[in-house]
Amino acid sequence: MTEVKDLEALFQAKIDAEQKIEPKDWMPEKYRKNLVRQVSQHAHSEVVGMLPEGNWITRAPNLRRKAILLAKVQDEAGHGLYLYSACETLGVTRESTIDDLLSGKAKYSSIFNYPTLTWADIGAIGWLVDGAAIMNQVMLTRTSYGPYARAMVRICKEESFHQRQGYEIIAVLSKGTPEQKDMAQDALNRWWWPSLMMFGPHDGESAHTAESMKWKIKRESNDELRQKFIDRTVQQAEVIGLKVPDPDLKWNEERGHYDHGEIDWKEFWNVVEGNGPCNHERMKARIAAHENGRWVREAAVAYASKKARKKQAA
Amino acid sequence: MSDNPNNWPLWEVFIQSKRGLEHKHVGSLHAADAEMAIENARDVYTRRQEGNSIWVVEAEHIHASRPEDAESLFDPADDKVYRHPTFYTMPEGAKYI
Ligand SMILES: [Fe+2]
Ligand SMILES: [Fe+2]
16 A cells, blocks of 8 residues: 555655646645635635625716626626635535635635725725735646636636726826825725735745645745735836835835835734724625525525426426 | 535536537536526626536536546557657658648
């Protein structure tokens, strides 16, 4: 019999040779667990992420914006589904994955625990939040687990319009009346730091980084991705005449990157631990949606089996 | 599979993007029956004109080869290069072959 140690060496050799791991392949239990955690958390983020934007669908300023926002939110529902499906290939049921979200055992991205106070926030979310997510997701198209990588390719194709529609909203506002420009700047002020937090703790403090990199689940570190995001986004803010709310932000000629101020990690952990402005509201909305949908799920099963019986009788 | 009879089964989705092309696996979803699976597949996998036709198959009806068997199944093809046209030496000057 092949020893687990040999299997692990074979597994690592596959990863090192840039071969994808597929559902039926042998994998270390920790690799599987690590992926279940990450992929399910990613799926929950897509789903919970619909709530702050859904808040503005009925109040979008015109029909064009409304159709766009609806399409974007619908995409996010699809992203949730692709990821739940990828998660299921790791041997966990859809039901238990969703139960873990609703019981609070599983996390979702903390960014969605911030409120969308004005229409400019919808612009800021597309530009910054989707922008930050894209950095991470583009990296994940090369992740070592096949179903996760394939879901990411599909997601990335759909994401690019999300960021562009958001930037367009902010750009239009920043060219508008003084009040509109203020609104755009205020949204940037409130979303900038939480967006940087989306990349997670610094590399030295990140619990899963070393293992995730060894197994090529992740291919770039939190700090590397964050830096890339900052470098691109600062230029975009300049183009539309908005100011990034970081007094320490400075171009570093030597590094070829922007230096930036320190992130408020106390705030980060506080929101992760459930004390953000909207944690409670988001969970309440998800639980209500799940409970209110129960009769629909049951009715669909009853209807399907009735149809099947009729077909058999005919 | 969960024991709860109210959970919808898993379906694998195959989309033909254009007439004349093959149906390709694109992902999966849960649905109460085939009709609902097709409707949901339309909503999830063809929002950007990716589709011309949809197949859905209940995941439990798919039988897959085992990764452990890959060698015995596929290695025999490795030493049969004569199955490829480039294996053959054509006489100098012969055309259209
Ligand atoms: Fe998404
Ligand atoms: Fe998005």
